[in-house]
Amino acid sequence: MKQNEMLAMIxxxxxxxxxxxxxxxxAKPAVSYGGKYRIIDFPLSNCANSGISTVGVLTxxxxxxxxxxxxxxxxxxxxxxxxxxxxxxxREKADSDLDVYRGTADAITQNxxxxxxxxxxxxxxxxxDHIYKMNYDKMLAYHKAQNAAATIAVMxxxxxxxxxxxxxxxxxxxxxIDFEEKPAHPRSTLASMGIYxxxxxxxxxxxxxxxxxxxxxxxxxxxxIPALLNGGEKLVAFKFEGYWKDVGTIDSLWEANMDxxxxxxxxxxxxxxxxxxxxxxxPLPAYIGPDAEIGAAYITQGTRVEGEVKNSVIxxxxxxxxxxxxxDSVLMPGVKVAEGATVTRALIAxxxxxxxxxxxxxxxxxxxxxxxxxx
Amino acid sequence: MAKAFGIITSSADKKVAxxxxxxSIGAFSFxxxxxxxxxxxSNFSNSNINNIQVYIASMPRSMVEHIGTxxxxxxxxxxxxxxxxxxxxxxxxxxxxxxxxxxxxxxEQIKKMEKEYVVIAPSCMIFAQDYDALLQDHAQSGxxxxxxxxxxxxxxxxxxxxxxLDLDGNRVKGISACLSDKDExxxxxxxxxxxxxxxxxxxxxxxxxxxxxxxxxxVNAELKNMDVRAVEHKGFFAPITSxxxxxxxxxxxxxxxxxxxxxxxxxxxxxxTTDACPTQYYATTSVKNSLISNGCLIKGTVENSVIxxxxxxxxxxxxxxxxxxxxxxxxxxAVLENQVVDKYATINDGTKVIAPAATPGxxxxxxxx
Numbered sequence: 001m002k003q004n005e006m007l008a009m010i011x012x013x014x015x016x017x018x019x020x021x022x023x024x025x026x027a028k029p030a031v032s033y034g035g036k037y038r039i040i041d042f043p044l045s046n047c048a049n050s051g052i053s054t055v056g057v058l059t060x061x062x063x064x065x066x067x068x069x070x071x072x073x074x075x076x077x078x079x080x081x082x083x084x085x086x087x088x089x090x091r092e093k094a095d096s097d098l099d100v101y102r103g104t105a106d107a108i109t110q111n112x113x114x115x116x117x118x119x120x121x122x123x124x125x126x127x128x129d130h131i132y133k134m135n136y137d138k139m140l141a142y143h144k145a146q147n148a149a150a151t152i153a154v155m156x157x158x159x160x161x162x163x164x165x166x167x168x169x170x171x172x173x174x175x176x177i178d179f180e181e182k183p184a185h186p187r188s189t190l191a192s193m194g195i196y197x198x199x200x201x202x203x204x205x206x207x208x209x210x211x212x213x214x215x216x217x218x219x220x221x222x223x224x225i226p227a228l229l230n231g232g233e234k235l236v237a238f239k240f241e242g243y244w245k246d247v248g249t250i251d252s253l254w255e256a257n258m259d260x261x262x263x264x265x266x267x268x269x270x271x272x273x274x275x276x277x278x279x280x281x282x283p284l285p286a287y288i289g290p291d292a293e294i295g296a297a298y299i300t301q302g303t304r305v306e307g308e309v310k311n312s313v314i315x316x317x318x319x320x321x322x323x324x325x326x327x328d329s330v331l332m333p334g335v336k337v338a339e340g341a342t343v344t345r346a347l348i349a350x351x352x353x354x355x356x357x358x359x360x361x362x363x364x365x366x367x368x369x370x371x372x373x374x375x
Numbered sequence: 376m377a378k379a380f381g382i383i384t385s386s387a388d389k390k391v392a393x394x395x396x397x398x399s400i401g402a403f404s405f406x407x408x409x410x411x412x413x414x415x416x417s418n419f420s421n422s423n424i425n426n427i428q429v430y431i432a433s434m435p436r437s438m439v440e441h442i443g444t445x446x447x448x449x450x451x452x453x454x455x456x457x458x459x460x461x462x463x464x465x466x467x468x469x470x471x472x473x474x475x476x477x478x479x480x481x482x483e484q485i486k487k488m489e490k491e492y493v494v495i496a497p498s499c500m501i502f503a504q505d506y507d508a509l510l511q512d513h514a515q516s517g518x519x520x521x522x523x524x525x526x527x528x529x530x531x532x533x534x535x536x537x538x539x540l541d542l543d544g545n546r547v548k549g550i551s552a553c554l555s556d557k558d559e560x561x562x563x564x565x566x567x568x569x570x571x572x573x574x575x576x577x578x579x580x581x582x583x584x585x586x587x588x589x590x591x592x593x594v595n596a597e598l599k600n601m602d603v604r605a606v607e608h609k610g611f612f613a614p615i616t617s618x619x620x621x622x623x624x625x626x627x628x629x630x631x632x633x634x635x636x637x638x639x640x641x642x643x644x645x646x647x648t649t650d651a652c653p654t655q656y657y658a659t660t661s662v663k664n665s666l667i668s669n670g671c672l673i674k675g676t677v678e679n680s681v682i683x684x685x686x687x688x689x690x691x692x693x694x695x696x697x698x699x700x701x702x703x704x705x706x707x708x709a710v711l712e713n714q715v716v717d718k719y720a721t722i723n724d725g726t727k728v729i730a731p732a733a734t735p736g737x738x739x740x741x742x743x744x
Binding site for chain 1: 670
């Protein structure tokens with residue numbers, strides 16, 4: 001890709017309130033995943049691996065940790081000349097007062113000046129809280145070949161799931177002819193992944209019009225995509241096949257971690273051609289003690305395991321004491337489980353301590369237990 | 376910022392069978408994800424010594440690739456730098472390839488440093504040391520040179536090619552090869568603190584006296600003219616001087632009592648990350664008392680071993696008292712005991728390689744057996 005032919009903007013302002021106490025102090029894109037990653041590592045690594053050099057990260061909710069993390073451009077190799085990761089919270093300007101981002105589209109509108117600095121031909125809009133690997137350069141090539149005004153990445157879902165997504169209705173040439181947000185009776189099973197390539201000039205004009213529209217919620221799904229369709233612009237669907245997960249709830253975050261226990265899982269983090277980059281905390285390799293019992297597990301460096309770990313994911317800095325049992329569970333970074341404790345079907349939040357002989361969670365529970373306070 | 380610059384010497388005088396045919400000791404993998412050189416460089420970086428010269432006697436590729444710009448060692452990118460320095464030519468007769476010769480070849484680089492003091496550390500020994508504290512002790516003591524040593528009680532084994540200090544209190548009376556039949560010795564850690572000016576004059580004197588003098592030889596020869604003191608190092612210490620000591624140092628550090636002593640929260644050991652994902656374990660896995668790096672697939676049995684990044688241990692394989700290096704593949708039902716397996720090696724299904732603990736085996740780089 002030519003430098004700055006396409007600029008990426010990552011929407012990372014949401015709280016993810018269905019993750020409850022996990023997002024009390026951090027925004028959802030900063031939530032830990034897969035032993036050593038944060039969710040935002042996925043879109044950022046995808047950008048770096050797709051040859052995109054400039055990425056804006058639009059933050060709003062609890063943005064201090066997320067902002068300082070995303071600003072370390074070098075973690076993802078986005079620190080060469082004229083490239084970088086720019087953290088963009090709402091700001092006061094000479095001609096307008098400080099205002100929150102009123103919607104996903106408004107977040108872009110408020111940063112038109114930033115985007116104009118790079119004068120890109122195309123704008124890639126991404127969500128900061130999805131787990132997947134995708135080559136955006138291929139999506140751009142498709143966008144150009146189709147000569148579209150906008151290209152939307154879609155993936156096939158079940159009819160039941162379709163009721164929870166923005167659904168694209170397409171013709172045989174993948175041209176989008178209609179769009180429905182969370183339909184009760186879906187006419188298609190192609191769900192929008194919240195990944196858009198736009199012709200920047202066309203989107204820019206539309207955003208300026210949308211800005212002062214009092215009937216608009218300033219949202220890509222609700223307002224911008226319908227406006228493009230109604231304006232007769234060509235919108236196409238780019239079909240994605242592979243692993244993609246929006247981890248909106250504790251159950252789905254747990255499940256996305258458990259997916260990694262299958263050696264042949266579609267996400268395949270062990271792919272040397274498409275690495276997911278993250279912060280390196282300079283820890284020792286994982287210490288597995290003399291009395292440890294390890295079954296199917298996904299364990300990262302910087303951990304200490306002296307008890308039993310079965311069907312579980314153990315994150316950086318977590319410790320499992322002697323005689324402790326970790327079954328079907330996720331231990332987030334820095335969790336300390338003392339000797340003799342038992343953790344079953346639970347997700348233990350960052351830095352939580354589980355005391356000696358404590359029993360947490362149960363094998364029969366329908367939902368996954370979130371533990372966000374010391375027990 | 377410290378008033379000193381750092382020098383890391385090459386280890387051409389040490390011989391580790393096998394591994395050293397491919398790279399210098401500093402570039403050996405260590406404890407799964409590190410290289411031996413990470414320890415002296417991190418010691419300098421943590422001691423606020425931001426100007427570091429690494430001397431390499433031969434086979435630079437692996438060392439240069441690993442050190443790179445040095446950014447991962449947390450060295451200030453504007454006010455500090457790491458230089459990698461070569462001797463330009465090596466002599467066929469190895470007795471000539473001394474660190475003094477290497478310094479003389481690069482004397483202009485040493486002069487450019489413009490620091491009052493120099494701290495010299497070896498590239499073949501594993502330990503943590505606050506050189507800033509040592510530098511302050513040295514400056515206060517008023518002595519000419521301060522040396523670092525470690526008291527051992529097993530001097531008869533494992534310290535071949537090391538030197539020992541003959542001490543009277545903290546005064547150094549002699550530096551000599553560790554040939555003793557005593558158990559207790561003061562192993563010289565090849566670490567020096569002195570004024571940069573003194574280093575220049577020692578380099579010149581050494582060259583004037585003998586072409587095969589190393590820095591420790593000239594310091595020993597000049598002991599009667601100088602005030603040379605020694606400071607005892609406490610904590611984990613492992614010189615990498617043979618295949619056996621290399622394996623032992625790795626396996627000793629599995630024990631958290633040892634690793635807690637070497638890896639402290641306020642004294643990080645930096646290395647280059649490869650962005651490997653976490654390690655996958657299976658229902659068939661049995662792992663006891665081991666250190667496992669990231670990016671591995673572990674289906675078999677691992678005991679008392681250190682496993683490098685991206686290694687694969689297949690179902691039914693048994694690995695005991697081994698160092699398995701990065702990207703090794705240990706086939707189904709293979710059995711390895713007391714082996715150091717170099718990188719990218721493949722052990723075929725069912726192959727058994729067992730050595731006694733006292734004389735561990737070495738399996739070559741990229742070998743298949």
